[in-house]
Structure formats: C-alpha cells, structure tokens
Amino acid sequence: MTLKVLVCLCIAFMAHAQLYENCKINHKGSEIDLNKLRSPEGYYIVKDSKQPTWSYFIQICDVANNFQQYTSCKKNGVESKSYEYGHHTSICEPMASPAENDVTIELLDENDASFGAQLTYLPFEYSGYSKTVKIQMMCDPNEKQLNQTSLKYVGEQDTGSEILYVFRIRSHLACPANQTSAALIVGISFAVMTASVVFLLCTYFFVGTLYRKYHLQESGWAIVPHHQLWSSLLTFVTCGRFRKTTTHTVKHAHADLKPAMLSISRRIDSDGRKLLSPGDVNSPQSPC
Numbered sequence: 001m002t003l004k005v006l007v008c009l010c011i012a013f014m015a016h017a018q019l020y021e022n023c024k025i026n027h028k029g030s031e032i033d034l035n036k037l038r039s040p041e042g043y044y045i046v047k048d049s050k051q052p053t054w055s056y057f058i059q060i061c062d063v064a065n066n067f068q069q070y071t072s073c074k075k076n077g078v079e080s081k082s083y084e085y086g087h088h089t090s091i092c093e094p095m096a097s098p099a100e101n102d103v104t105i106e107l108l109d110e111n112d113a114s115f116g117a118q119l120t121y122l123p124f125e126y127s128g129y130s131k132t133v134k135i136q137m138m139c140d141p142n143e144k145q146l147n148q149t150s151l152k153y154v155g156e157q158d159t160g161s162e163i164l165y166v167f168r169i170r171s172h173l174a175c176p177a178n179q180t181s182a183a184l185i186v187g188i189s190f191a192v193m194t195a196s197v198v199f200l201l202c203t204y205f206f207v208g209t210l211y212r213k214y215h216l217q218e219s220g221w222a223i224v225p226h227h228q229l230w231s232s233l234l235t236f237v238t239c240g241r242f243r244k245t246t247t248h249t250v251k252h253a254h255a256d257l258k259p260a261m262l263s264i265s266r267r268i269d270s271d272g273r274k275l276l277s278p279g280d281v282n283s284p285q286s287p288c
Contacts, residue, residue: 023061023119025105030113030176034105035061037137037146037173042066043083044151046167056095057083058151058167060119060135063098081121082133082165095131095165096121114139116174123162130162137174146171 023034043064046056057064057073059081067073073083073092080094081102096102102122108115116139123132136154154166 022103023105025107025113025117027107027113027176032113032117032137032174032176034117034119034137034174037169037171038062039146039148039151041148043148044167044169045148046151046153048153053086053088055085055087056153056165056167057085057092058133058135060137061103078126080124084131084165093129093131094126095124096133097124108136108138113176132162132164134164134166136166136168138168138170139172139175140170141172141175143170143172146173 025032025034037060039059043057043059043066046058048054048056057067057070059065061081063079063081064073064083070085070092072090073085078094079098080096081098082095083092084095085092099122102124104120104122105117107113107117116137118134118136120134121132123130125131135151150171151167151169154168156166157164
C-alpha cells in the first residue's frame with residue numbers, strides 16, 4: 001500500500017513538473033519563464049470595476065488553490081486554473097482545465113521578446129458554458145512588486161462558441177532572462193568607468209598637492225603635467241620625497257667652472273670634495 005502511494009506521488013510530481021516546464025518560451029536565446037509569475041498566495045484576485053458583484057480567481061501555470069474564505073470554490077470538486085465567483089450568489093465556476101497541455105504561449109510581439117508573452121488556456125466547458133482565459137504578461141523592468149492584486153481585468157469577448165476573458169499583469173519577471181543580465185552588465189560597466197575616472201582625478205589632485213608643497217615649496221594644489229606626474233609619484237614612493245630635476249642640479253654645480261677646468265677628469269677642492277667631471281654629468285644617477 002505504501003509503495004502504491006509513493007508511485008502515485010512520483011507520477012503526480014512528474015506531471016506537475018512537466019506542467020511548469022510548458023510555461024516557458026524561448027526566442028533567439030531569450031527565455032521568459034512564466035512560472036515565476038505564479039501568485040504565492042495560490043491565486044490572484046481580480047475584480048471588474050463595471051461588475052462589482054463578480055470576482056475572478058486566476059492562477060498562472062498552476063491550479064488555483066488555498067481558498068480560505070471562498071468555500072464554494074473548494075466544494076465544487078473541479079480543479080481549475082481560473083474561477084469566476086459571484087458575490088451575490090456565492091457560486092464559484094471553473095474557467096480553465098488543469099490538464100498539462102491546456103496552455104498555449106506566444107510572444108506579445110512575435111519578433112521581439114522584450115515586450116513579454118501571453119498564455120491562453122484551452123476552452124473549458126462547465127454548466128453548459130464554454131469559457132477560456134488569456135493572460136498578457138507585459139515586461140516592465142521598473143515593476144518589482146508582485147502581490148495578489150497585481151493581475152488586472154482587461155475585458156471579455158463572446159465569440160459565439162465561447163467566452164474569452166482577458167487579464168494583464170506587468171512585472172520585471174515577464175522580461176527575458178538575458179535582458180535583465182544585459183542591463184546589469186551595463187550598470188556595472190558604467191559604475192566601474194565612473195569609479196576609474198573619479199580615482200584618476202583624485203590621484204591628480206593628491207599628487208599635485210604634494211608636488212606643489214614639497215617640490216615648489218608652495219601651498220594649495222596644482223595640476224601636474226602628465227609626463228611629470230608618474231615619475232614624481234614613483235620617486236616620492238621610493239625615496240620619500242620629490243627630487244629636483246637632474247638638469248637643474250648639474251647646471252647649478254658647474255655654473256662657476258671655467259672651460260679649462262672641465263677637461264680635467266677629477267679635481268679635489270680645498271675642502272676635500274670631488275668636483276663633477278664631464279663624464280659624471282652624463283652618467284646615470286640614482287633617482288634618490
């Protein structure tokens with residue numbers, strides 16, 4: 001007996017999973033999963049402002065259930081994805097079959113998945129009336145909230161053989177999966193680019209302030225020329241200070257030397273210090 005129950009549960013679960021799998025649509029690599037739009041409360045409550053005595057209980061890609069207040073919907077013994085409820089009569093009539101293959105899905109725009117999709121339940125006959133439901137899921141990236149009243153009534157149409165009820169819902173969940181990812185990538189790229197520009201500007205201002213204070217012996221900040229910025233910053237990091245340019249230092253050291261003295265390779269002055277020779281002028285020097 002227990003084995004039979006487990007087998008029945010497995011079959012029911014597989015059928016339920018297949019039903020959910022049928023509520024997806026792909027178009028050029030873009031997928032819209034309508035299962036995400038199911039009402040977590042078990043059904044959407046939809047009211048027609050022109051007929052306040054009637055309400056509709058609609059579920060997306062699943063049977064409407066979890067009725068706590070409307071007991072007549074639980075007692076009729078017929079499962080449905082949609083019900084029509086008369087407040088003045090307390091009668092709850094099913095409008096859609098719970099069968100696995102009762103869903104037809106198509107894009108709102110056959111050439112563009114970014115508009116969203118719509119599903120149509122196959123006609124369901126009950127008490128001599130044939131009814132069917134169409135639900136339009138419109139892609140709206142700004143619509144993040146989803147509650148039991150998010151589904152709206154659009155209208156109904158009597159085709160002669162059946163009555164078609166049309167409903168509409170707007171949500172970011174009706175957008176293609178890769179469209180949301182692309183928007184996220186664009187947002188991250190813009191944030192990284194903005195952060196890079198801000199960091200570069202702050203670096204210029206910071207180094208310019210240090211350059212002006214320690215090199216020019218002035219206060220305030222300065223925009224350092226690009227060719228001096230990185231060399232000055234590297235020297236400041238490695239030596240702890242901004243160095244004077246080599247050309248200026250060497251020129252100052254040889255300002256009073258006579259031409260004849262420059263031919264001497266090395267000289268020692270009266271204080272015992274070495275004088276620079278022409279070879280020393282062109283020799284590489286430490287940045288510090």
